[in-house]
Amino acid sequence: MLDLVAVAFWAMLPAYVPNNAAVLAGGGAPIDGGRTMGGRRLLGDGKTWRGTAVGTAVGVLLAQVLNLVAPTVGQSIGVDLPTFPLAAAVGLALGAMLGDIGASFLKRRTGRERGAAFPVVDQLDFVAGALVCAALFDFGWFIETFTLPVVVVVLLLTPVLHVATNAIAYLLGLKDEPY
Numbered sequence: 001m002l003d004l005v006a007v008a009f010w011a012m013l014p015a016y017v018p019n020n021a022a023v024l025a026g027g028g029a030p031i032d033g034g035r036t037m038g039g040r041r042l043l044g045d046g047k048t049w050r051g052t053a054v055g056t057a058v059g060v061l062l063a064q065v066l067n068l069v070a071p072t073v074g075q076s077i078g079v080d081l082p083t084f085p086l087a088a089a090v091g092l093a094l095g096a097m098l099g100d101i102g103a104s105f106l107k108r109r110t111g112r113e114r115g116a117a118f119p120v121v122d123q124l125d126f127v128a129g130a131l132v133c134a135a136l137f138d139f140g141w142f143i144e145t146f147t148l149p150v151v152v153v154v155l156l157l158t159p160v161l162h163v164a165t166n167a168i169a170y171l172l173g174l175k176d177e178p179y
């Protein structure tokens, strides 16, 4: 059980970090360029080119660091930790950003202003994006790494981690809302 949690957490790290990096790097031009659809912003000012690019880059870089330390860390906790081929790393990091962007599109279409909470979607949008893109970019790696039990742990663990991380970012004054 602990093995599953360790593998799930490790395999998702390149998808967890991009959203937090985007919060720190955000600002600048919005992806939608201010365009609207049905009187509402397509995505809103919370989805920027810079946040998306930096978030993706940080996730891919983190995967390289994890690749270097996987044997050492794995041995010390007695778990066979996965490494990340480049395509898988890009899939996880970019996919996490795209999932979050997709959720903003849905939020705007359902009348939610920038920053409004969208429970469940807020907690799992980036997981869905990361898993779909990782599968598209490196299917062999994906099915080997994300076995059904690992996916189940990811789906249970991520909302808890997401709520905790964002609450901390809010308390530190890095984020405007605690979700």
Ligand code: CTP
Pocket: 022, 023, 024, 025, 026, 027, 043, 044, 045, 046, 047, 048, 049, 050, 051, 052, 097, 100, 101, 104, 107, 113, 114, 115, 116, 179
């Ligand atoms: N951010 C960014 N680019 C992204 C994602 C996030 O620049 N692709 C930055 C923005 O500064 C954003 C902050 O990270 O305001 C927090 O991200 P998030 O909570 O996802 O955005 P919200 O501002 O809450 O907007 P939305 O309602 O569209 O989710």
Ligand code: MG
Pocket: 115, 116, 177, 179
């Ligand atoms: Mg938000």
Ligand code: K
Pocket: 100, 103, 122
């Ligand atoms: K979000």
